[in-house]
Amino acid sequence: MNIEIxxxxxxxxxPFYLDTNSLYLTQRLNDLGFAVSRKTVVGDARDDxxxxxxxxxxxxxxxxxxxxxxxxxxxxxxxxxxxxxxRTIVFHHGxxxxxxxxxxxxxxxxxxxxxxxxxxxxxxxxxxxDNGTAPGQWIPAGRTTVVLLPGPPHELKPIFEDSVWPRxxxxxxxxxxxxxxxxTGLNESEVETxxxxxxxxxxxxRLTILASPxxxxxxxxxxxxxxxxxxxxxxxxxxxxxxxxxxxFVFSTSGADLExxxxxxxxxxxxxxxxxxxxxxxxxxxxxxxxxxxxxYFLEGFVTYHNTAKHExxxxxxxxxxxxxxxxxxxxxxxxxxxxxxxxADFGLGITGxxxxxxxxxxxxxxxxxxxxxxxxxVDVQKAIFLGDRQQVRFQSAQRALDMLRRNLLGLQxx
Amino acid sequence: MNIEIxxxxxxxxxPFYLDTNSLYLTQRLNDLGFAVSRKTVVGDARDDxxxxxxxxxxxxxxxxxxxxxxxxxxxxxxxxxxxxxxRTIVFHHGxxxxxxxxxxxxxxxxxxxxxxxxxxxxxxxxxxxDNGTAPGQWIPAGRTTVVLLPGPPHELKPIFEDSVWPRxxxxxxxxxxxxxxxxTGLNESEVETxxxxxxxxxxxxRLTILASPxxxxxxxxxxxxxxxxxxxxxxxxxxxxxxxxxxxFVFSTSGADLExxxxxxxxxxxxxxxxxxxxxxxxxxxxxxxxxxxxxYFLEGFVTYHNTAKHExxxxxxxxxxxxxxxxxxxxxxxxxxxxxxxxADFGLGITGxxxxxxxxxxxxxxxxxxxxxxxxxVDVQKAIFLGDRQQVRFQSAQRALDMLRRNLLGLQxx
Numbered sequence: 092m093n094i095e096i097x098x099x100x101x102x103x104x105x106p107f108y109l110d111t112n113s114l115y116l117t118q119r120l121n122d123l124g125f126a127v128s129r130k131t132v133v134g135d136a137r138d139d140x141x142x143x144x145x146x147x148x149x150x151x152x153x154x155x156x157x158x159x160x161x162x163x164x165x166x167x168x169x170x171x172x173x174x175x176x177x178r179t180i181v182f183h184h185g186x187x188x189x190x191x192x193x194x195x196x197x198x199x200x201x202x203x204x205x206x207x208x209x210x211x212x213x214x215x216x217x218x219x220x221d222n223g224t225a226p227g228q229w230i231p232a233g234r235t236t237v238v239l240l241p242g243p244p245h246e247l248k249p250i251f252e253d254s255v256w257p258r259x260x261x262x263x264x265x266x267x268x269x270x271x272x273x274x275t276g277l278n279e280s281e282v283e284t285x286x287x288x289x290x291x292x293x294x295x296x297r298l299t300i301l302a303s304p305x306x307x308x309x310x311x312x313x314x315x316x317x318x319x320x321x322x323x324x325x326x327x328x329x330x331x332x333x334x335x336x337x338x339x340f341v342f343s344t345s346g347a348d349l350e351x352x353x354x355x356x357x358x359x360x361x362x363x364x365x366x367x368x369x370x371x372x373x374x375x376x377x378x379x380x381x382x383x384x385x386x387x388y389f390l391e392g393f394v395t396y397h398n399t400a401k402h403e404x405x406x407x408x409x410x411x412x413x414x415x416x417x418x419x420x421x422x423x424x425x426x427x428x429x430x431x432x433x434x435x436a437d438f439g440l441g442i443t444g445x446x447x448x449x450x451x452x453x454x455x456x457x458x459x460x461x462x463x464x465x466x467x468x469x470v471d472v473q474k475a476i477f478l479g480d481r482q483q484v485r486f487q488s489a490q491r492a493l494d495m496l497r498r499n500l501l502g503l504q505x506x
Numbered sequence: 507m508n509i510e511i512x513x514x515x516x517x518x519x520x521p522f523y524l525d526t527n528s529l530y531l532t533q534r535l536n537d538l539g540f541a542v543s544r545k546t547v548v549g550d551a552r553d554d555x556x557x558x559x560x561x562x563x564x565x566x567x568x569x570x571x572x573x574x575x576x577x578x579x580x581x582x583x584x585x586x587x588x589x590x591x592x593r594t595i596v597f598h599h600g601x602x603x604x605x606x607x608x609x610x611x612x613x614x615x616x617x618x619x620x621x622x623x624x625x626x627x628x629x630x631x632x633x634x635x636d637n638g639t640a641p642g643q644w645i646p647a648g649r650t651t652v653v654l655l656p657g658p659p660h661e662l663k664p665i666f667e668d669s670v671w672p673r674x675x676x677x678x679x680x681x682x683x684x685x686x687x688x689x690t691g692l693n694e695s696e697v698e699t700x701x702x703x704x705x706x707x708x709x710x711x712r713l714t715i716l717a718s719p720x721x722x723x724x725x726x727x728x729x730x731x732x733x734x735x736x737x738x739x740x741x742x743x744x745x746x747x748x749x750x751x752x753x754x755f756v757f758s759t760s761g762a763d764l765e766x767x768x769x770x771x772x773x774x775x776x777x778x779x780x781x782x783x784x785x786x787x788x789x790x791x792x793x794x795x796x797x798x799x800x801x802x803y804f805l806e807g808f809v810t811y812h813n814t815a816k817h818e819x820x821x822x823x824x825x826x827x828x829x830x831x832x833x834x835x836x837x838x839x840x841x842x843x844x845x846x847x848x849x850x851a852d853f854g855l856g857i858t859g860x861x862x863x864x865x866x867x868x869x870x871x872x873x874x875x876x877x878x879x880x881x882x883x884x885v886d887v888q889k890a891i892f893l894g895d896r897q898q899v900r901f902q903s904a905q906r907a908l909d910m911l912r913r914n915l916l917g918l919q920x921x
Contacts, residue, residue, distance in 0.1 A: 104542045106533035107714055107725065109524045118521035127519045129554060132545040139544060146561060299522055310522065366809070372795025373788030376809040380787025383863055383896055385811075391819065392809030394781070394791040400806035400849065404819075434815065448798055481798055 092264060093128045094120055095151040097143050099159035099168050100242060101134035112157050112240075112247055119251060124265030124314060125153075135159055140171025148175070148235045153259075158242030160225035162204040168239060169210050169228075176232050178213040186217060190224045215239075218254040222246045227254060268322035270311040270330040273343040275494050276506035282307045285336045289329065296325055304479045305487035306349075309333055339503045342494065349493045350378040356500040357388035357438075364496070365434030366392040367405055367426035369417065369443040370460060375489040390434045395426065405429030416455065418443050423461035424470045431465040438499070439465035440492045444475075446484045460488045464495040471495060471505060507679060508543045509535055510566040512558050514574035514583050515657060516549035527572050527655075527662055534666060539680025539729060540568075550574055555586025563590070563650045568674075573657030575640035577619040583654060584625055584643075591647050593628040601632060605639045630654075633669040637661045642669065683737035685726040685745040688758040690909050691921035697722045700751045704744065711740055719894045720902035721764075724748055754918045757909065764908045765793040771915040772803035772853075779911070780849030781807040782820055782841035784832065784858040785875060790904040805849045810841065820844030831870065833858050838876035839885040846880040853914070854880035855907045859890075861899045875903045879910040886910060886920060 096117075098110035110132055117127045129150070133139035140159065147154045159168030173180050187209035194201040208225045211217060218227030218238075223246035228239040238255060240247045274282060279302040286309075291298055299310040311329050315321035334341055342352050357364055366375045366389075376392030379385055393404050398417055401407040407425040415421045423441045431439025444460025451457035456476065463472045473495065477487040498505060511532075513525035525547055532542045544565070548554035555574065562569045574583030588595050602624035609616040623640045626632060633642030633653075638661035643654040653670060655662045689697060694717040701724075706713055710729040715722060726744050730736035749756055757767050772779055781790045781804075791807030794800055808819050813832055816822040822840040830836045838856045846854025859875025866872035871891065878887045888910065892902040913920060 102714070104532065104545065105712075105714065105727075106529050106536065107716065109526065109529065111524065114521050114524065117519065121521065128549065128551075129558075130519065130547040134543065136543075143544075299517070299520065301522065368788075371792075372800070372804075373783075373791030373807050373809065376788030377786075377792045380809070380811065381897065383861075385787070389787075390812045391815035392788050392807075392811070394788065394795070394807030394809065396791075396795060396801055396807070397805045397849075404806065434812075446798075482796065485796075 092125065092153075093151045094125050094153045095129045095131070095147045095155070096127060097140075097147065097154060097156045098130070098132045098242075099135065099140055099156060099171075100132075101136075101165070103132045103158075104134050110157070112242065112244060115244070115248060116155055116157075116251070119256065120259075121312065121314075122267045123256075123259050123263040124267060124316065125259070125263075135165045135167060137167045137171045137174070140168055141175045144172055144175035144237065148232065151235050154235055154237045155240060156237060157240045157247060160208065160239060160241045162202070162207055162224065166207075169212065172230070172237060172239060173212050176212065176230065176237065178230075180210045181213055183209050183211040183217060186211065186226055189226075193224060212239075218250050220246055220250055222249055226250075229254070229258065265314055265316040266319040266322045268313045268315075268319065268326040270313075270326040271344065271346050272309040272311075272330060272333055272337065272341045273346070273349075274307045274309070274337055274340045275305060275342055275349060275490055276340045277307065277337070278302075279307055282309075282337065282340075286333055289332050289336065291329060296329060298329070304477070304483040305490040339498070339501070340506065342497060349490060349497070351382050353493050353497050353500070354379065354382045354385055354388060356497065358384070360500065362437040362500070363388050363390050363434075364438045364440065365390050365430040365436040366492075367401075367430035367439065367441045368392065368394050369396060369401070369426070370446040371442050371444075371485045371488050371492075372396060374485050375440060375442060375492055378489055378493070390436050391430075393426075393430055393433075401426060405433065418445055418455055418459060418461065420461050420463075420472045420474060423463040424465070424472045427463035427465035428470050437467065438496055439463075440496060441465070442488050442492050444484070444488055446481045446488075448481060458484050460484065460491075462488065462492045462495060464492070464499055466499055471499065473505065507540065507568075508566045509540050509568045510544045510546070510562045510570070511542060512555075512562065512569060512571045513545070513547045513657075514550065514555055514571060514586075515547075516551075516580070518547045518573075519549050525572070527657065527659060530659070530663060531570055531572075531666070534671065535674075536727065537682045538671075538674050538678040539682060539731065540674070540678075550580045550582055552582045552586045552589070555583055556590045559587055559590035559652065563647065566650050569650055569652045570655060571652060572655045572662060575623065575654060575656045577617070577622055577639065581622075584622075584627065587645070587652060587654060588627050591627065591645065591652065593645075595625045596628055598624050598626040598632060601626065601641055604641075608639060627654075633665050635661055635665055637664055641665075644669070644673065680729055680731040681734040681737045683728045683730075683734065683741040685728075685741040686759065686761050687724040687726075687745060687748055687752065687756045688761070688764075689722045689724070689752055689755045690720060690757055690764060690905055691755045692722065692752070693717075694722055697724075697752065697755075701748055704747050704751065706744060711744060713744070719892070719898045720905040754913070754916070755921065757912060764905060764912070766797050768908050768912050768915070769794065769797045769800055769803060771912065773799075775915065777852040777915070778803050778805050778849075779853045779855065780805050780845040780851040781907075782816075782845035782854065782856045783807065783809050784811060784816070784841070785861040786857050786859075786900045786903050786907075787811065789900050790855060790857060790907055793904055793908070805851050806845075808841075808845055808848075816841060820848065833860055833870050833874060833876065835876050835878075835887045835889060838878040839880070839887045842878035842880035843885050852882065853911055854878075855911060856880070857903050857907050859899070859903055861896045861903075863896060873899050875899065875906075877903065877907045877910060879907070879914055881914055886914065888920065
C-alpha cells in the first residue's frame, strides 16, 4: 500500500526550512506498519497543489497534505485540493463557531480573514484542532483518502494522535517495534566489523546506524504483520545479539544520552562529581548540568583556560605545566585530582588538549587531548587523538571523560 | 522557469533522515536567480524514479536528481532515469579508468561492483567527481536538462561548484544578494512591530524571520534580473532601514554569533573576561570558548553549582545566600564581582537562576534568572524571567549575559 506526504509552503522551497513534519508522520505511520513511498514539497501555488494531489491519486491509498490551511490569501491548500478532487467547498458553521470562541476566550474578536478556515471540502470529515484555528480534514476520494493537516507541528501532532491515528489503526498493516543502542569508544568501521554477521537481510527487520564523532547509534526497526509481540521479539533478539558483540561500549539501550546515564549512576551510588576543563571550555560541565536534578551529584566545575587558573584554582604545580606542558598526561591528572580535592567530591574529571584549528605542533597536534578521572584510590589518565573540527574534538573529549567515569562507576576496564 | 529537485534514497523515507542537499542546491540556484518550484523524495525504486522524472519533464527546465548513484544493486537512479528518457546506458571507459585509478592510489583493487558507476546515459556529459567514484551526469532531454548528482554532500557540492554552476551561469536568470541581521533582547512580536512598515511586498525582495528564544534573525534576499549591484543595493537598503528600526538590538550584520561578536570586542580592546555560572552550568564559558583564539581574552570560568562553591571560589558571603537566596540580584552581582576579582579579569559575568523544570516556587518561578556584569567601576545586574524548557532558559541566560557585556563594551544602555 502506497502512502505519500505532500508538504505545502513556499518557505519549504527556500534555503531556510525543511519539511520536518514528515519525519514525525513517517515514524507514526511506520508504527502502524505503513511505509511512506514518496514525499513532495510544493509552494503556496494552487496549480502545483492541484497537480501534485492529482498525480498522487493514481498511486496512493493515503495522501497526507500538510500546511497551507492558514487564514491568509497565500493559503490555498483547500482550493487546490478541491480542484484536484472536483469537489466544492462548503462553509462549516460549527467550525466557524469554534474559531470565534477560540478568539473570544483570549479576549479578541476574530479577524474576518479567519472565516476562511471554516471552509471544508464537500464530503470531508472535520478533524478537531484544539491548538489552532484550522481544523484537519479527512477526505475519502475513491481509492485514496486525502488527509489535510495544518503545518505547525504543535497543531499537526495532536490532530494526528487524536483523530488520524484511531482511523488508521482500524486498518493497520501490522506492528512495529523499535530498539536503540548507543555506543561510544568505537568508531563506525569498528562497530560495523563487530556486527557484520548480524546485519539483518529481511524486509521486516531494519538496522540503521547513525554515526557521529564520539557516538554511534544503532536503531532497530522490526515489523510484524500479525502481532506486536512478534515485532518486539524480533527487535529484542537483534538488540541482545548486538549488545553481545558490542559489550560495554554500549552505554544506553533506553535512548538516554551519556550525561544522563552517568548522572543516574552517580545518583544511585550517592557519589558526587567535580570537573576541571581546559580545551572543552565548560562543555563537560554544561553536559552534566543539562540533566534536571544534576545538583544532587554535581558540585562544581573549573574552567581553567589560563595556566594561572590551573595553578591557583586546582593546585596544578607551575613546574609541572612548565616541564610537561599544559597539554600533558601529568597536568590532566593533576587537574582531575585538584578538582576532586578542592570541591570535596568523590570523583574529579580533568580535560586538557588542543581543540584547534590553531595551536597544534608536530609533537602536540590538533586533536591531542589528555583525559583524567580521579577517584578514591587514584587517577586514571588517557591520551587520545580526536579527528574533526574544533566542536567535534571538544565533544569527543567530553564524551571520553564521561565514559571514563561511567566505566569507573561500573567497575569496567578502560576502553 | 521551473526547477525541480528529486532526491533518491530509501533512507530519506525513514524517520531518521531529511534531504538536506536540497537546501544547499536551493541557495546556489537562488544565487543565479532561479527558484525551486518542487522537491520530491522517492526510495531506491526504479519505477518511482522513472515516474518522478517523467512527470517533471512536463514541467521543469532543469531537474536535479541526487543520490542512488552508488555501486550496490540498490542504486538504480541511472536505470530509472534511462527508462524515463528512453535512453540506453553506455559504458564509459574513461570514467572506469578514473575509478580504478582512485582505488589504486589507495593501494586497493577496485571491487567489480564499482564498474557500474562508469555507466553513463546516452547523450550525457560526464561531470567529474574528485571526491568519490560516481561522476555526475548532465543530460539535455528536450526542453528539460536532467542533472544527476551523487548523494554525499562532500561529493555533490564540489561537482555543483566546478561543473554545474558554470553551465548554469551562462543562462543565469539574474542576481541575488543576501543580508542578515541578528538581534537579541526583543521577542518576535516586538521585532515585527518595529519593522512592520518595512516588510517588503515585492517579488524581488524577501524578508525571512527565523525566531528562537533569545535570538531573532532577519534574512534578506534581493533579486535583480539585470545586475548584481541592483540586488546588492536593494538588500543593503532594506538592511539599513531594518538596522535603523532595531538599533542596538542588532548585534551582528555579518552572520557572526553573539559569542564571536563579544570575543571580537574584547580582543580589539585588549580586555579579559571571567565567568561565574550557576543555572547555566558552564554553557556561558562553553560558548565563549567555542571561538578559536578565545584564550586571548578568556581567563577562566567558575561553575559554582553548589552554594559552598559560590562562597569558597567566588567569595559570595554565605549570609547573603542565606538572607537573599542563591537566586537573587545580590548573589548574581557578588558572583560576577568575585569571578572578575579572583581571576584578575577586566570583566566578570555572573548568572544564577532556576532553569527548571523543577525547583520553582511562587516567589521564584522556573525561568527566573539574575544576570550580572562586573566591570571597572561597578556591577550591573538584571532580572529576567525566561520562557521555555531547561535548555531554552539556559541559552537565553547565557545570551543575555553576553549581551550585557556587549552593551558595556560598546557604551550602550542596558536592553
